Amino acid sequence: MNHKKATFGAGCFWGVEAIFQELDGVVATSVGYMGGNTEDPTYQDVCYSETNHAEVCEIVYDPNVISYTDLLSVFFSLHDPTTLNRQGPDVGTQYRSAIFYNDDDQKAQALDALKQIEDGKFFTRPVVTEVTKAATFYKAEDYHQSYYQNKGITPHCGIGSVNVKLKEME
Template sequence: MAYFAAGCFWGVEAAFRQVQGVRETVVGYQGGVTINPNYQDVCTGQTQHAEVVKVVFDPNVVSYEDLLNVFWQSHDPTTLNRQGPDIGTQYRSAIFYRDEEQKAIAEASKQSQGRRGFFRRPIVTEISPALDFYPAEEYHQQYLEKRGLATCHI
């Protein structure tokens, strides 16, 4: 499993669902202080949760590094608490690691992205331990797919 926050979880989930080797995605909330928050709670900014996509993948088909590449390509990791028109801490760029190996790979990937010079500003992506993950309400799951849409407004 891997956990990524890159703005509104609808578009992020859609990007990961296209990756061969991704077995399941679940959108939800992570990285905050409120137990079992709902969407309205998270939107206040007071829970400190980010909108996150949990990615269940087959490491024999797709590597964690490959998933990180999708993450970097699916958003602007240089904007603090914002993606496009979406503003707030719930839209921050974050990688939530499950173990020390994922942490090391994520940190190396972030450094590599910074050195590549693709982004004009410094990367502000948070790299934090994956603590409690709370699945979002059912209507958020595969939101774009259910509506026949390929991407969000971003």
């Protein structure tokens, strides 16, 4: 199989993962941490110390079913890419808007998507999404994996309208 990976930070990883899990062509997801300056961070480390890691969702997808451009469209639609280091009530660098690219093609597509959004003036404020080369993915603790599937929908996630977004996808 010719599967590829995509990694996005868009706020609380619980909601981000729940939405990507529903897409045709997404083979697997994991949540974790990327982009920081410490090895093997824990959730507590990321939340309460200066690790500079983002909460991310790593997506394994089949490019014959869903394109990276389609994943980018979902990424930009599920969060506010104009808020620096926050999504809804969740505040901190771990909640930043980030695209971690795995190769030059993903980088080019991400930069093109950003340019289209900026040129289209879809937002009144500047887009603050960072586009960075993927680094080591540190898988989050087991209780964070497939959180919504395992725990049900809770109000704790800053994505806020996860229920609505999932219903729209049905």
